[in-house]
Amino acid sequence: xxxxxxxxxPYAIPATFFTLFTCYLLLAxxxxxxxxxxxxxxxxxxxxxxxxxxxxxxxxxxxxxNLGFSAIRLYLFAAAFDFVIWLLxxxxxxxxx
Amino acid sequence: MTDVxxxxxxxxxxxxxxxxxxxxxxxxxxxxxxxxxxxxxGKSSLFKVVFGSQxxxxxxxxxxxxxxxxDFIRQRLISYLPQGDLIPPHISVAxxxxxxxxxxxxxxxxxxxxxxxxxxxxxxxxxxxxxIVELMMILKSPSxxxxxxxxxSGVMPVHVETIRTLLKVASADKGIILTDHLYxxxxxxxxxxxxxxxxxxxxxxxxxxxxxRGYLSSQHDS
Numbered sequence: 001x002x003x004x005x006x007x008x009x010p011y012a013i014p015a016t017f018f019t020l021f022t023c024y025l026l027l028a029x030x031x032x033x034x035x036x037x038x039x040x041x042x043x044x045x046x047x048x049x050x051x052x053x054x055x056x057x058x059x060x061x062x063x064x065x066n067l068g069f070s071a072i073r074l075y076l077f078a079a080a081f082d083f084v085i086w087l088l089x090x091x092x093x094x095x096x097x
Numbered sequence: 098m099t100d101v102x103x104x105x106x107x108x109x110x111x112x113x114x115x116x117x118x119x120x121x122x123x124x125x126x127x128x129x130x131x132x133x134x135x136x137x138x139g140k141s142s143l144f145k146v147v148f149g150s151q152x153x154x155x156x157x158x159x160x161x162x163x164x165x166x167x168d169f170i171r172q173r174l175i176s177y178l179p180q181g182d183l184i185p186p187h188i189s190v191a192x193x194x195x196x197x198x199x200x201x202x203x204x205x206x207x208x209x210x211x212x213x214x215x216x217x218x219x220x221x222x223x224x225x226x227x228x229i230v231e232l233m234m235i236l237k238s239p240s241x242x243x244x245x246x247x248x249x250s251g252v253m254p255v256h257v258e259t260i261r262t263l264l265k266v267a268s269a270d271k272g273i274i275l276t277d278h279l280y281x282x283x284x285x286x287x288x289x290x291x292x293x294x295x296x297x298x299x300x301x302x303x304x305x306x307x308x309x310r311g312y313l314s315s316q317h318d319s
Binding site for chain 2: 003006009010057058059060061062063065066067068069070073
């Protein structure tokens with residue numbers, strides 16, 4: 001497993017929770033009209049988790065920095081990976097509308 | 098050409114408290130440089146600023162006379178053993194060693210007692226063994242320079258001896274800057290010493306300088 005995936009791992013569960021929550025809202029609302037709202041909910045939750053990490057566990061970044069991964073690179077990877085997973089789940093949820 | 102890491106002009110303040118303001122230090126590949134200083138003198142902050150994990154009001158870090166490249170992290174020019182834990186709690190020691198490409202057999206060769214503990218999570222190891230594993234990870238990294246913040250912390254004397262040997266072996270192709278309160282161990286393996294006092298670094302010639310800067314009492318025996 002690569003260092004970037006290892007970095008993301010502790011946040012997989014809360015991130016998945018918010019992803020499933022937005023899927024639930026999409027199905028509950030029964031329309032794709034508010035998909036941008038769902039995207040903002042997901043983006044805000046990801047930013048919140050990132051901020052919590054940055055202000056409480058930033059010292060863990062040293063482990064990854066020693067491996068050649070800067071903090072920005074790790075955060076960007078985590079955000080992009082999280083977004084792709086969210087997009088896949090939302091596309092699947094759209095099939096049930 | 099031997100690579101040289103230099104830093105000076107580092108200015109760091111916490112509010113009105115000026116922690117660092119007159120530092121100069123250099124380290125060449127092939128040497129071990131020790132940094133001593135009283136608690137709170139800014140040794141750990143200095144290492145963090147150099148590694149980039151802490152911002153400072155001003156800093157000048159040079160590699161071979163030129164500015165340190167912006168992507169020095171990606172290039173793995175400097176590795177850093179922080180004073181606190183290096184391995185995140187969710188990663189097993191074995192996994193951490195694998196990510197850092199450290200051969201478990203080599204760790205066991207130097208520290209046989211650790212063999213049974215390599216599959217544990219870091220918080221399940223004793224502080225001394227955890228320190229040893231983390232130090233091995235840093236010393237075996239491909240970086241040219243290592244910053245070691247208290248590498249002997251919590252390590253029993255017999256292993257301190259082994260660590261000193263490891264540092265000397267690693268310094269053949271690395272520049273190592275270390276700080277620790279086990280000053281005799283630092284002095285015995287360092288080629289040069291600095292003391293950090295009142296926010297400034299001073300070259301140390303002998304133990305009397307340490308007493309003069311208030312690190313040792315003047316009656317301290319050698």
